[in-house]
Amino acid sequence: MKAAVLIKKGSSKDALKIQEVPDVHPTQGQVRIKVECFGLNYADVMARNGLYDAAPKMPCVVGYEVVGIIDEIGQDVPKDMMSKRVVAFTRFGGYAEYAVTSWEACAEIGDMNAGEACAIAVQYATAYYMSWDAVNLHAGDKVMIHAGAGGVGTALIQLCKLKDCTVFANAGSQEKLEYMKSQGADHVINYREKDYATEIPKILGDQKLQATFNPIAGSTFKKDLKLLGSGGKLLLFGGSERSGKKWGILSSLNFVRKMGLMIPIGLVMSSKSVMGVNMLNIGDDEPKILQRCMTEVVKLVLEGKLKPHIGGEFSAENIADAHDLLESRKSIGKIVVYWSNN
Numbered sequence: 001m002k003a004a005v006l007i008k009k010g011s012s013k014d015a016l017k018i019q020e021v022p023d024v025h026p027t028q029g030q031v032r033i034k035v036e037c038f039g040l041n042y043a044d045v046m047a048r049n050g051l052y053d054a055a056p057k058m059p060c061v062v063g064y065e066v067v068g069i070i071d072e073i074g075q076d077v078p079k080d081m082m083s084k085r086v087v088a089f090t091r092f093g094g095y096a097e098y099a100v101t102s103w104e105a106c107a108e109i110g111d112m113n114a115g116e117a118c119a120i121a122v123q124y125a126t127a128y129y130m131s132w133d134a135v136n137l138h139a140g141d142k143v144m145i146h147a148g149a150g151g152v153g154t155a156l157i158q159l160c161k162l163k164d165c166t167v168f169a170n171a172g173s174q175e176k177l178e179y180m181k182s183q184g185a186d187h188v189i190n191y192r193e194k195d196y197a198t199e200i201p202k203i204l205g206d207q208k209l210q211a212t213f214n215p216i217a218g219s220t221f222k223k224d225l226k227l228l229g230s231g232g233k234l235l236l237f238g239g240s241e242r243s244g245k246k247w248g249i250l251s252s253l254n255f256v257r258k259m260g261l262m263i264p265i266g267l268v269m270s271s272k273s274v275m276g277v278n279m280l281n282i283g284d285d286e287p288k289i290l291q292r293c294m295t296e297v298v299k300l301v302l303e304g305k306l307k308p309h310i311g312g313e314f315s316a317e318n319i320a321d322a323h324d325l326l327e328s329r330k331s332i333g334k335i336v337v338y339w340s341n342n
Contacts (some may be wrong), residue, residue, distance in 0.1 A: 002339075003096035004319045007059045009050040012323035016048070018316060021061065024093070024100045026074035031081055031088075031103045033068040038094045039118040040335040041065075041151070042215070042238065045327045054280060056092055063094020064280070065121035067114045070106070077103045084108050087298070089121040089283050089290055095319070097339055104287035107294035116301065119151055119308035119334035124301075125293040126279050127155030130213060130235045131163070133293070134275055139164035141210040144200065144227060146220065148185060149176035151311075151334045152237070156213050157183040158306050168209075170196050172329060179332050183309075197223040208232060230271040237277040309333030315340050 003021045008014065026032045044062050047055035055062060070084050086106040093099050109117045131137060143160050147153045148169030160167050161184035169185040171177060177188040187203055189196045200209070208229025214220055215238030224234050267273065283290045300306040311333030314322040317340075325331045 001097040002316070003061045004063075004316055004337075005059050005095075006048060006055075006062055009048065009058070012048065012320035012327070016319050016323065018319075021096065024096070024098055026072055026077070026100050028075045029077060029102055029104075030074045030100050031070045031077055031106060032072035032098055032100050033066055033086065033088055033106075034071045035066045035068040035094070035097055035099055035339055037067050037114050037118055037336050037338040038063050038096075038099075039065045039122065039151075040322055040326050040337065041122050042326065045323060048323065061093050061095050063092060063096070063099075064090055065118055066090055066094045066099050067109070067117045068099075071098075073103070081106070085110065087117045087120045087294060089125070089279070089294070091280065091283060095316075095337075102283075102287050104291045105283055105294075107291060107298050109298055110302075112298070112301065114338075115310040115313060115334065115336040116308040117298075118336045119155070119310075120294055120297050120301070122279060123151035123334060124155040124297040124306065124308060125290060126237060126277065127152050127159050127213075128293045128297050129279070129282070129289070130237065130277055131156055131159045131211075132296075133289075134235060134277065135211050135233050137163040137165055137211065140166065142166045142204065142207065143168065144196065144209050144212040144224065145169040145185070146212070146214050146216050147171065148180045148183075148188070149332045150215075151308075152213075152215065153180075154183055154309050154333055155306070157185050162300075162305060165210075168196070168200055168203075176332060179309075197227065200227055211235065213237070225272060225274075228272050232271075233273040233275060235275050235277055311335055313338065 004016050005019045046052040047062050067087050087109050088101050089105040090099050090101045143165050145156045149171040167185045168187045169180045170189040170191045172192045180188045189199050209227045211233045212224040213235045311331045312325050312335040314337050322335050326335050
C-alpha cells in the first residue's frame with residue numbers, strides 16, 4: 001500500500017514522500033479501513049519540525065483521522081462493523097491508503113460528505129469534549145477561543161453558540177475575522193493589531209470569562225488566567241507558540257518561562273481551573289469517551305446543528321502543499337487529503 005511517509009525533519013517537500021509500505025491488518029479489537037481521505041492537524045506540522053515528542057521515530061506514518069470503509073475486522077469486533085463507512089481516530093498511521101485502529105475509535109457516518117466527516121475525529125471531538133464534557137457551559141457564559149478560524153476553533157465557536165454563550169475569538173487577518181463572525185462569534189479580535197488581554201476587559205467591564213480554549217500556550221497562558229473569574233476554566237490543548245522557533249532548547253525554555261510557575265494552592269484561592277487536553281491519550285486510555293464524542297458530533301452534523309468547514313482539499317501527491325498551507329496559519333477550517341484511486 002502507499003503512504004505519505006515522514007522521512008526526516010525539515011520542509012514539507014523534503015520531509016514527506018509517497019512510498020510503498022507494508023500492508024496493515026487488524027489485531028484483536030481493531031478494524032482496518034480503506035481510506036478515502038485523511039485530515040491534517042497542527043500536531044503533524046510540529047512532528048515534521050521535530051517538536052512533537054509523541055510522534056513515532058522517523059521514518060514513520062503520522063495522521064490522526066481518516067474517513068473510509070471498514071474492509072477487515074479483528075477478533076472481538078462486532079460483526080456489523082464490516083463494510084461500514086466511518087470516521088475514525090488513528091493513533092498515527094492515518095496518512096496511508098489503509099489504516100488500522102480500535103473499533104471503539106470509529107463512528108458511522110453513512111453518506112456524509114467525506115471532507116466534513118474528516119473534521120470530526122480530532123477537531124470536533126476535541127472541541128466537543130472540552131466544551132460539552134470537561135466544561136459544562138450555560139447560556140450567557142462568556143468564553144474566549146484562540147485561533148478561532150482553525151478547525152478546532154470553528155468547532156468551538158459552533159458548539160459554544162449552541163449553548164448560547166457569548167463568544168470572543170481571535171485570529172490574524174480580516175478574512176478570518178469575517179469568517180469567525182459567520183460562524184457565530186460575538187466579538188472578534190485581530191491579534192496582529194490588538195491585544196485580546198486588554199480588549200476583552202474593555203467590553204466586559206467588571207465581568208470575567210467563564211472559560212478559555214487555548215492551543216497557543218506560552219505568553220497567552222498568564223493572560224488567560226487573569227481574564228477568568230471565580231469558577232473559570234482554562235482548557236489548554238496545544239503549544240503552537242513554540243512552533244517555528246529557531247533556537248532549539250533556548251526557545252523551549254523561553255516558552256516554558258513565559259507560562260510561569262503554577263502553585264496549586266493559588267488555584268484554590270482564586271477558584272480557577274487549568275486542564276490539559278490531549279485526545280491521543282484519551283483515545284488510548286478511554287476510547288469509549290472518544291467514540292461517544294464522535295458519535296454525538298455526527299448526530300449534530302446530520303441534524304444540521306453543526307457544519308464543519310473545509311478549508312482546503314488536496315490529493316495525496318500534493319500533501320506538501322497541504323502542509324505548507326496549514327503551517328502558514330492562513331488556512332480556515334479543515335484541510336483534507338484524498339487518495340485519488342480510492
